[in-house]
Amino acid sequence: MEIYLPIAEMSVHWLIILGMGGAVGFLSGMLGVGGGFLLTPLLIFYGVPSEVAVATTASHLTASSMSGVISQWRRRAVDLKMAAVMIAGGFAGTIGGVYLFAFLRKLGQIDLVVSASYVIMLGTIGSIMLRESIAAVRAARAGQPLTAPGTAHHNWVHGLPFKMRFRQSRLYISVIPPLALGFVVGVLSAIMGVGGGFIAVPAMIYLLRMPTNIVMGTSLLQILAVTAASTILHALDNYTVDIILGGLLVLGGVVGAQYGVRMAARMRGEELRLLLATLVLLVAVRLLYGLIATPSDLFSVTVGTP
Amino acid sequence: MKRAFFVTALLVLLPTAASPDELVSGLSQDLVEITSNYTGTDIVVFGAIESGNSAETPTSRDVVVVVRGPDSDMIVRRKARVAGIWINRDRITLGGMPSYYFVASTRPLSQIAPAQSLQRYQIGLANLVPKSESTHIFAKGEPFRHAVIRERERVGLYSAKPNGVEFLSYSLFRVRVPVPAGVPRGQYTAEVYLFSDGTVVSAQSTPLFVDQIGIERRIYNFAHEWPFAYGLAAVFMAMVLGWLSSLIFRER
Numbered sequence: 001m002e003i004y005l006p007i008a009e010m011s012v013h014w015l016i017i018l019g020m021g022g023a024v025g026f027l028s029g030m031l032g033v034g035g036g037f038l039l040t041p042l043l044i045f046y047g048v049p050s051e052v053a054v055a056t057t058a059s060h061l062t063a064s065s066m067s068g069v070i071s072q073w074r075r076r077a078v079d080l081k082m083a084a085v086m087i088a089g090g091f092a093g094t095i096g097g098v099y100l101f102a103f104l105r106k107l108g109q110i111d112l113v114v115s116a117s118y119v120i121m122l123g124t125i126g127s128i129m130l131r132e133s134i135a136a137v138r139a140a141r142a143g144q145p146l147t148a149p150g151t152a153h154h155n156w157v158h159g160l161p162f163k164m165r166f167r168q169s170r171l172y173i174s175v176i177p178p179l180a181l182g183f184v185v186g187v188l189s190a191i192m193g194v195g196g197g198f199i200a201v202p203a204m205i206y207l208l209r210m211p212t213n214i215v216m217g218t219s220l221l222q223i224l225a226v227t228a229a230s231t232i233l234h235a236l237d238n239y240t241v242d243i244i245l246g247g248l249l250v251l252g253g254v255v256g257a258q259y260g261v262r263m264a265a266r267m268r269g270e271e272l273r274l275l276l277a278t279l280v281l282l283v284a285v286r287l288l289y290g291l292i293a294t295p296s297d298l299f300s301v302t303v304g305t306p
Numbered sequence: 307m308k309r310a311f312f313v314t315a316l317l318v319l320l321p322t323a324a325s326p327d328e329l330v331s332g333l334s335q336d337l338v339e340i341t342s343n344y345t346g347t348d349i350v351v352f353g354a355i356e357s358g359n360s361a362e363t364p365t366s367r368d369v370v371v372v373v374r375g376p377d378s379d380m381i382v383r384r385k386a387r388v389a390g391i392w393i394n395r396d397r398i399t400l401g402g403m404p405s406y407y408f409v410a411s412t413r414p415l416s417q418i419a420p421a422q423s424l425q426r427y428q429i430g431l432a433n434l435v436p437k438s439e440s441t442h443i444f445a446k447g448e449p450f451r452h453a454v455i456r457e458r459e460r461v462g463l464y465s466a467k468p469n470g471v472e473f474l475s476y477s478l479f480r481v482r483v484p485v486p487a488g489v490p491r492g493q494y495t496a497e498v499y500l501f502s503d504g505t506v507v508s509a510q511s512t513p514l515f516v517d518q519i520g521i522e523r524r525i526y527n528f529a530h531e532w533p534f535a536y537g538l539a540a541v542f543m544a545m546v547l548g549w550l551s552s553l554i555f556r557e558r
Contacts, residue, residue: 066545070548232538295392
């Protein structure tokens, strides 16, 4: 049965949308990522206008990070203070990002910027992860113990001013890096429709040196707040949040995520990372192809006021 | 404006003109309602030609049906390759192009009337011109105008059926007009023209409305009239769904 989306102003098959949400939910449950980086391009390939795709994915991420935060909260794996600092940066970034989004849309360059940022982000992260996970898989096959990244070493981050104590993370560091990290994630969320966990998690582990078990919950709480803000701002400025589309995606997503989590329990960590890296690189290559290949029609038409 | 004037002038002038044939037409429905399971529909434009003088058989008699959607501005961009990447470069705004256009006729338009009169009434896809254009150089604007027609045809919002007028009897005809999913909302007009030997001898214009109804309409209005509350509602819904899912799948 086809269903009409009142904001996207198009009809879609509800099973396809549920399936999309389910598939992305499955992967995000399995790989521990939000899945925004997959969902936004998928929706755009399906024909949803890119501004609706970005804004609606943000509301989808609100739901998935909500259930994530609850389960992490039960394990007391959320550093509230750290999350609050990152959220403060995140709100500033989201506001800036939504205005940048509206400005780029006016210039007609929003599709280019969205695609190009995806290519750069995903390409970089995918390559790093691929290298790391291949090394890890090889090491595991050869039976060698892994050398864990050192957490005791101090880096440049510890030389910055405005230090603050984060009890739960057992850190005494400057507030500038978490603020800046939150800001970057906020901008990404507004422009690309992603939660930004794939940036925030590695940065929190390697740059801020937070304990790994707290990173996930803290990052999820920040994603929850930032995507909620992003949803409201997109609804206010661009009228692009489609509640029906969002609801269908969430329904598919929450079910898919549960199966993904169970699947993950049966797989090895380094294999999961290898899979994620491959996926990330595939999306990047597909988007890069879209930028380079000669389009079938050089002209594009937008209806409405510029 | 010019086109509207011609149509009005025709409607006013025709009854007094020495025309043997007259046109009567109607629509199967004058309101297309977009509901939650709307996937497009067909409306039927039907009509009859009432011969003023039955003894005389016209040499050539053609019916052309045009359905136009509300006008909207089209921003057209042309990509150019910059450092290996395709980037939107030139931009032209075409003001007041129809958002939907359908034309059906008894035979190919070029055989019905000379190009000039088709242009005057904007009959035929190639004869659609914007009310205003952000360039005054004709040669510069033309490829952009063609691009709009091409793009709208591709998404099914512009279409032409050269043999789309079905005659059920000597004087009775009907046309199926496709109204695909994704049509813009607003006031449409269905225009029926009767051509005789290449000139318009009768014309009729009927309004048609396309609108969302029911829950879709309410959601759309909600999003546009109370955007902040709408955003809050979207976030609230997402949070509740997320919370529910963590409850349902908690112990399994």
